[in-house]
Amino acid sequence: MPSGTPINRTWVLVMRDGSVMIDWGGGRFLDINSGDLRACSEREISHHIQDAELDHLKSTGQVSSYNGHTVYFSGLPERPLRTIE
8 A cells, every 4th residue: 555645646736837736725736845835826837747757756755656546745744724713
């Protein structure tokens, strides 16, 4: 069984500047290199991540495994959620 945080592959995007982001929903994207959350517009998105890019992330240890549906990321920060007060 793969280790890491499973993320649906359709949520893993490459931006026009080459950064890899995870779509957290609500217009917020997680930069997998810096861990920063930021708002992005659709025109900033280049494409869904490809196998060659995932192979590179795997070689750097950021991805432990992937398949056609899921990418397993190593060391992602927790998704920020609002708390009920």
